Amino acid sequence: MSEMQLSPKMLEDVQAAISAHDPAASDDVITVQYLAALQGMMLAQMSMPQAQREDIASQLADFTRHVLSEMSRPPAPPPQQEAFGIWKPGKS
Structure with a gap:
């Protein structure tokens, strides 16, 4: 099976199609x-x-729970970078 291609656009299109059928x-x-x-x-x-x-x-149902879990995770923090610059005592 190929990897699924989910996107915000796909979700919007599906929601629009369902809403066109039932405004509720x-x-x-x-x-x-x-x-x-x-x-x-x-x-x-x-x-x-x-x-x-x-x-x-x-x-x-299991797959739905898996996707929910994966999509609910907070984004990973960006990798830490080394600090750079010159520090001089008494200067902020």
Whole structure:
């Protein structure tokens, strides 16, 4: 599987598409509910055994928690640089 290409633009486009369908989806929680429902709807339409669809749903829930954890981390501080300049006593 190739690496996923997530971007703020992609998120904005998806949110806009859902909001165009239902103006109440301007609320982010409602948008997330739509995304979860669409995921379930897509899985239900796949031609595979129910147990396999449920396994995929479970894996997707784990993946969602992983992405949430990764995206919620504070950004790493910039690497420290060596100080430079000339210090003279009594001068600030």
